[in-house]
Amino acid sequence: MYVYDEYDQQLLNERVAQFKGQMERYLAGKIADDEFLPLRLQNGIYVQRYAPMLRVAVPYGQMNSAQMRALARVAREYDKGYAHFSTRQNVQFNWPKLEQCPQILADLAEVQMHAVQTSGNCIRNTTTDEYAGVIAEETVDPRPYCEIIRQWSTFHPEFAFLPRKFKIAVNAVPGADRAAIQVHDIGVNIIRNAEGQIGYRILVGGGLGRTPIVGEEIRSFLPEEDLLTYLDAVIRVYNQFGRRDNKYKARIKILVKALGVERMAELVEAEWERIKNGDSKLTAAELERVKKHFTDPAYKTLSDEPAELTSARAENAAFARWLQRNVRAHKQAGYAIVTLTLKQKGTPPGDVTAEQMDQIAMLADKYSFGEIRSTHQQNLVLADVEQSELFALWQEAKALGLATPTLGLLTDMICCPGGDFCALANAKSIPVAEAIQLRFDDLDYLHDLGEIDLNISGCMNACGHHHVGNIGVLGVDKKGEEFYQISLGGNAGEDTSLGKILGPSFARDQMPDIIAKILDFYVAKRSEGETFLETYRRIGHDPFKEAIYGPAH
Amino acid sequence: MAQLIKQGQLVSNDEWHLIEDDAIIADYGIISLKRWQENAAALLPLAQAGKIGLLLNSDETADLIGDDCRQFVLIAVNFPKFSDGRGYSTARLLRERHGFKGELRSVGDVLIDQLFFMNRCGFNSFALRDDQDLNDALAAFATFTVCYQNDVNDQRPLFRRR
Ligand code: HEM
Numbered sequence: 001m002y003v004y005d006e007y008d009q010q011l012l013n014e015r016v017a018q019f020k021g022q023m024e025r026y027l028a029g030k031i032a033d034d035e036f037l038p039l040r041l042q043n044g045i046y047v048q049r050y051a052p053m054l055r056v057a058v059p060y061g062q063m064n065s066a067q068m069r070a071l072a073r074v075a076r077e078y079d080k081g082y083a084h085f086s087t088r089q090n091v092q093f094n095w096p097k098l099e100q101c102p103q104i105l106a107d108l109a110e111v112q113m114h115a116v117q118t119s120g121n122c123i124r125n126t127t128t129d130e131y132a133g134v135i136a137e138e139t140v141d142p143r144p145y146c147e148i149i150r151q152w153s154t155f156h157p158e159f160a161f162l163p164r165k166f167k168i169a170v171n172a173v174p175g176a177d178r179a180a181i182q183v184h185d186i187g188v189n190i191i192r193n194a195e196g197q198i199g200y201r202i203l204v205g206g207g208l209g210r211t212p213i214v215g216e217e218i219r220s221f222l223p224e225e226d227l228l229t230y231l232d233a234v235i236r237v238y239n240q241f242g243r244r245d246n247k248y249k250a251r252i253k254i255l256v257k258a259l260g261v262e263r264m265a266e267l268v269e270a271e272w273e274r275i276k277n278g279d280s281k282l283t284a285a286e287l288e289r290v291k292k293h294f295t296d297p298a299y300k301t302l303s304d305e306p307a308e309l310t311s312a313r314a315e316n317a318a319f320a321r322w323l324q325r326n327v328r329a330h331k332q333a334g335y336a337i338v339t340l341t342l343k344q345k346g347t348p349p350g351d352v353t354a355e356q357m358d359q360i361a362m363l364a365d366k367y368s369f370g371e372i373r374s375t376h377q378q379n380l381v382l383a384d385v386e387q388s389e390l391f392a393l394w395q396e397a398k399a400l401g402l403a404t405p406t407l408g409l410l411t412d413m414i415c416c417p418g419g420d421f422c423a424l425a426n427a428k429s430i431p432v433a434e435a436i437q438l439r440f441d442d443l444d445y446l447h448d449l450g451e452i453d454l455n456i457s458g459c460m461n462a463c464g465h466h467h468v469g470n471i472g473v474l475g476v477d478k479k480g481e482e483f484y485q486i487s488l489g490g491n492a493g494e495d496t497s498l499g500k501i502l503g504p505s506f507a508r509d510q511m512p513d514i515i516a517k518i519l520d521f522y523v524a525k526r527s528e529g530e531t532f533l534e535t536y537r538r539i540g541h542d543p544f545k546e547a548i549y550g551p552a553h
Numbered sequence: 554m555a556q557l558i559k560q561g562q563l564v565s566n567d568e569w570h571l572i573e574d575d576a577i578i579a580d581y582g583i584i585s586l587k588r589w590q591e592n593a594a595a596l597l598p599l600a601q602a603g604k605i606g607l608l609l610n611s612d613e614t615a616d617l618i619g620d621d622c623r624q625f626v627l628i629a630v631n632f633p634k635f636s637d638g639r640g641y642s643t644a645r646l647l648r649e650r651h652g653f654k655g656e657l658r659s660v661g662d663v664l665i666d667q668l669f670f671m672n673r674c675g676f677n678s679f680a681l682r683d684d685q686d687l688n689d690a691l692a693a694f695a696t697f698t699v700c701y702q703n704d705v706n707d708q709r710p711l712f713r714r715r
């Protein structure tokens with residue numbers, strides 16, 4: 001994991017001091033509300049329905065146990081004892097007091113955490129694969145590149161007031177994509193070219209929100225050392241030409257659509273040509289320096305499938321099921337990757353209590369070199385667990401409610417805060433998630449259904465990624481009442497697709513029944529081994545529509 | 554009258570002022586890009602003599618004036634609203650691409666918390682909005698002592714210095 005040197009720490013300390021000063025000036029009436037807005041946003045503070053909300057950055061999802069404990073302390077001392085992991089690998093606190101935010105940020109800075117640029121019209125936290133560095137399939141570990149992007153984007157002097165927010169995601173796995181790079185402003189796909197050199201395939205203009213668009217390729221291969229100059233070129237073009245007259249048309253995706261990706265590419269190339277050999281070109285020494293922070297931990301020499309694992313699996317069906325769902329193969333023999341699911345029945349997806357956070361930190365120290373990752377699916381990962389300790393870990397995680405064996409299944413939902421917290425919501429989303437969790441709590445049934453992404457957003461801003469859920473649920477407002485529109489066929493993986501709306505929306509209490517009908521129809525139509533998405537893609541949209549609304553007249 | 558900061562100090566005897574397109578050109582007048590483009594040949598001697606400056610609005614990119622920027626001793630870049638960040642790119646491009654060496658002034662909705670960024674992008678004078686506290690403004694230039702990226706004042710990003 002990246003460890004700050006004196007430069008990084010100095011910069012962060014100066015940021016804490018800056019925001020403390022800004023807050024003082026604001027409270028003294030020297031900064032108007034609308035002028036304080038971007039300052040607090042760039043420090044992660046939204047003002048929401050009931051209270052301000054603080055979004056703390058977890059750069060590309062990496063944390064250590066000390067940081068997790070610090071987050072637990074914040075939850076306990078400044079909030080109501082819990083926190084929320086978001087789909088962009090960050091952590092949100094729903095109830096801090098505005099005046100206390102500078103102190104919270106000072107506390108977090110002591111463990112090298114911050115809320116820099118977690119909100120506002122600037123470059124946001126870069127996200128990546130939660131399995132980075134521990135799976136055999138990846139081309140290279142994407143984390144050093146994410147850290148290089150993090151440093152470059154932090155307080156970039158030219159890009160603090162972009163037309164709109166800007167999100168970059170990085171993926172380095174051929175044939176898979178857990179970072180959803182196709183729905184980001186810039187998607188960076190780390191690849192090797194025919195000569196074996198590392199470089200990047202760059203996508204631009206993806207995004208969800210009101211106008212969901214799948215990103216398009218703007219460069220098929222960018223050499224490794226050119227990453228930052230190229231990003232500078234893309235964002236400089238966007239900063240100059242992106243629309244500023246209408247915030248719903250201000251994302252880069254709208255510019256790319258208006259110009260066409262070929263014209264956009266011409267502008268970017270022309271800009272890049274003029275800066276690519278400047279001093280921002282990465283050096284071998286810098287790549288080396290950052291990569292050194294992400295070397296393997298001190299793995300023992302072990303072999304796969306130790307006897308104690310085999311016997312525990314044979315003797316305990318529940319453990320076997322958890323292994324099957326929530327544990328994944330590791331690149332290192334004798335180790336495994338464990339996902340702790342934050343999808344306990346009765347709690348909103350992504351929520352954890354301060355006690356659970358302390359316990360997770362303890363589990364990380366005990367079983368996984370003290371490191372934890374957050375995921376786009378709102379879960380947590382212990383990435384380096386010895387296989388012989390899986391049973392012990394499972395027992396502890398289970399007692400904490402963190403071992404629901406449903407990773408990737410129906411109830412492993414993504415859900416935004418919705419009307420319970422968010423001022424923009426058309427409808428609540430958490431109660432829908434809870435109703436679905438309660439209705440579908442039979443593990444045999446869930447496992448039989450297989451992998452399904454169900455994503456819920458409380459409005460068309462799409463924080464819950466409903467467009468890319470195999471089943472997407474969107475809260476809509478019908479004459480002041482909360483209704484829910486369903487779409488089918490979305491997918492956020494390597495073959496990203498946007499869901500298609502099924503038909504008229506439903507009231508909240510109808511939702512579990514409607515979801516059940518959709519699932520029953522899938523089960524009736526699937527052929528052997530087919531996932532929900534595969535069946536949907538094979539038989540098409542209309543049969544599902546008919547199953548729910550009856551035959552068209 | 555906006556408060557002007559130059560070289561870390563308040564300047565009170567500044568004579569530069571904006572001139573509307575239909576007004577008569579006076580010394581130390583700052584003219585629009587349109588006026589310059591329509592009349593460049595006639596205005597060139599005044600620019601070269603340091604008698605007129607140029608205003609770029611936020612939707613006027615640096616490339617529209619290009620290397621001709623060097624004919625001026627002063628260019629003002631307008632921020633119609635502090636949240637309109639186009640002027641940062643304009644400033645960098647004037648300095649880094651078109652070789653502008655004169656006074657680069659931010660005008661309009663210029664607030665304390667933008668000064669640090671503006672300075673890094675190549676502005677060296679700042680017409681602060683009236684209501685801004687001058688002492689807080691002067692302190693803002695020292696907000697950070699470390700920057701990751703390169704900028705107009707130092708072409709080396711931190712990774713070439715650390
Ligand atoms: C409750 C406070 C929140 C507010 C007011 C809020 C607001 C918004 C808005 C306005 C957008 C649309 C931006 C656009 O399309 O230009 C958006 C998008 C998004 N938000 Fe949130 N959000 C909130 C919480 C969250 C949370 C908790 C998460 C994570 C679970 C999240 C993740 C996202 C994502 C992933 C997008 C899609 C970005 C895209 O369009 O590319 N947001 N949010």
Ligand code: SF4
Nearest residue numbers: 416422425458459463
């Ligand atoms: S999708 Fe809408 S309701 Fe949900 S958090 Fe985002 S803005 Fe709020």
